[in-house]
Amino acid sequence: MPRRTQISAGILVFRRKPELEVLLAHPGGPFWAKKDAGAWTIPKGLVEPGDEPIATARREFTEETNLVAEGDMIALVPVAQKSGKLVHAFVLEADFDLSQFASNMFTAEWPPKSGRRESFPESIGSLISRCRSRSSRSLPTSGRCWPNLKPVSA
Numbered sequence: 001m002p003r004r005t006q007i008s009a010g011i012l013v014f015r016r017k018p019e020l021e022v023l024l025a026h027p028g029g030p031f032w033a034k035k036d037a038g039a040w041t042i043p044k045g046l047v048e049p050g051d052e053p054i055a056t057a058r059r060e061f062t063e064e065t066n067l068v069a070e071g072d073m074i075a076l077v078p079v080a081q082k083s084g085k086l087v088h089a090f091v092l093e094a095d096f097d098l099s100q101f102a103s104n105m106f107t108a109e110w111p112p113k114s115g116r117r118e119s120f121p122e123s124i125g126s127l128i129s130r131c132r133s134r135s136s137r138s139l140p141t142s143g144r145c146w147p148n149l150k151p152v153s154a
Helices: 053-065
Strands: 007-016 020-027 044-046 086-093 105-109 117-121 123-131
Touching (some): 007 053, 020 053, 044 053
Antiparallel strands (some): 007 020, 007 044, 105 117
């Protein structure tokens, strides 16, 4: 039986240099081509029935960035998007070499209703966003960076 709610999983990577920085990706494809504000997101993808969210998050992160997310992660409380999709996010501290950033490709009919299929990168770029924190020892859980960020254990 198909799921009623779509579920996605992704990884929020951060590093301390000395300010807190997070890695975000810009979706690829023609729909996102001229959109910037509100488009940057964590690398994430759909969780297939029977798959674990953390395994999906690791797989999607590698597919969309060409980077491998290794190490212990903190699960955040899932967030429901306006669309109804439930997003599971995991936090990982890592300092990636972004010169290795690359994305897998997907195909879509383009232009719409043309019958032609074209290939597009799933992510077209990476961004390091700097966030000021009251404490450099812990990931901020409130404030202007992530006002609703909550670890699952909280």
